[in-house]
Amino acid sequence: MAIKDILTHINREGKQVFSLLQKSGPLTKNGLLEILKTNFTALNRIMDPLEKEKFIMEVGIGESSGGRKPLLYDLDPKCFYVLGIDISRVYTKIVIADSKMNIISKKTFEMDATFTPEKTVREIALLFQKAVDKLGLHQEQFLGVGLGTVGPLDRSSGIMLRPKYFPSEGWTGSPIKERLEQALGLPVMIDNGANTAILAEYKFGAGKGFQNIAYFNCSTGIRTGAISAGVIVRTINDAEDAFGHMVINCDGEACNCGNYGCIDCYASIYAIVRKYQAALKQGRSTGIDKDIDEIDYTDICGAAEGPEPLAQEIITNAATIFGVGLANYINLLNPGLIILSGPLISYSNLYYQIASEIASTRHYDKEANHIIFSKGGFFGEDAIALGAAIMVVESYLLL
Numbered sequence: 001m002a003i004k005d006i007l008t009h010i011n012r013e014g015k016q017v018f019s020l021l022q023k024s025g026p027l028t029k030n031g032l033l034e035i036l037k038t039n040f041t042a043l044n045r046i047m048d049p050l051e052k053e054k055f056i057m058e059v060g061i062g063e064s065s066g067g068r069k070p071l072l073y074d075l076d077p078k079c080f081y082v083l084g085i086d087i088s089r090v091y092t093k094i095v096i097a098d099s100k101m102n103i104i105s106k107k108t109f110e111m112d113a114t115f116t117p118e119k120t121v122r123e124i125a126l127l128f129q130k131a132v133d134k135l136g137l138h139q140e141q142f143l144g145v146g147l148g149t150v151g152p153l154d155r156s157s158g159i160m161l162r163p164k165y166f167p168s169e170g171w172t173g174s175p176i177k178e179r180l181e182q183a184l185g186l187p188v189m190i191d192n193g194a195n196t197a198i199l200a201e202y203k204f205g206a207g208k209g210f211q212n213i214a215y216f217n218c219s220t221g222i223r224t225g226a227i228s229a230g231v232i233v234r235t236i237n238d239a240e241d242a243f244g245h246m247v248i249n250c251d252g253e254a255c256n257c258g259n260y261g262c263i264d265c266y267a268s269i270y271a272i273v274r275k276y277q278a279a280l281k282q283g284r285s286t287g288i289d290k291d292i293d294e295i296d297y298t299d300i301c302g303a304a305e306g307p308e309p310l311a312q313e314i315i316t317n318a319a320t321i322f323g324v325g326l327a328n329y330i331n332l333l334n335p336g337l338i339i340l341s342g343p344l345i346s347y348s349n350l351y352y353q354i355a356s357e358i359a360s361t362r363h364y365d366k367e368a369n370h371i372i373f374s375k376g377g378f379f380g381e382d383a384i385a386l387g388a389a390i391m392v393v394e395s396y397l398l399l
């Protein structure tokens, strides 16, 4: 029987044990009993089919609380594998995760103006095949494929609707799910990358144990995901850029969305590079030894740490606007944990420091709302791809 059919046919209690061992194993039977509030006979009945299918295994001996030392059980990490993909405009990352959601293979490629959806899918299929061969695995051992990409998108049909900022043409209306399924020969699930990232952090990473968490990926645009009371907060067409288009200045700059004064106009990579280049063209001096049009955000982030006054000024302004947006967001959704991630956060310590400081000091009712900030979360830049793989497994556990 195919892995997906075996997983589908496990009953609800079996899936609960599977999930507990996957996320918190190894555990003893007593440990499981404490969580499940059931009795020994019932637990054995639940675990029986899981052991028969070789999903769970004995992995050692636990601490004794008096008497015989108990056996420890865990999910067998080799019982299946999942492919997770992150297509994020200027790069694609693929990860192969085992069933405990450990990343066992990871590959990234950059995308320029030649990377149409067709070329991107061909490259993914090639890298996947190479990784599978190298690991000595077979396609039948894969439960499926998860893709975290740029919204807005239609999750059920798997079509990317109107994604912005891809260097190549062809992404609008792209049937990416269908293309990947044809190229990989496996079922594919898709969601926006901010949602898959927050799922990874919530289930396995920095957000474990929290009820409300928020994830911000500061990149070409700002991508946001939120989990409230344990559920992903979904927006129209699963777009992840709603936060970036919150208006922060009524008389502000024109945004590519057609509105004026959005957070993205001030706080994204796009805005930072544009403002820096404009300042140089107006005669401001720079320590970056490059043609103005070739200066990118990594140069500016590096110069700001230097510190170079112009780069510092522009990063500070961008992070301040982002921080004020964050404070407003905190007022609305009260997340206990805010994960700040993405290239702007990893390249600019200044951006992270100022944004988190402004958000901490400017939100409403600071006494009641104690917010924890995490730089990069637990999975850092792997969160989108790994979260996409986790989404596939979770879809079976919910059935």
Ligand SMILES: [Zn+2]
Residues within 6 Å of the ligand: 244, 245, 255, 256, 257, 258, 259, 260, 262, 264
């Ligand atoms: Zn806008």
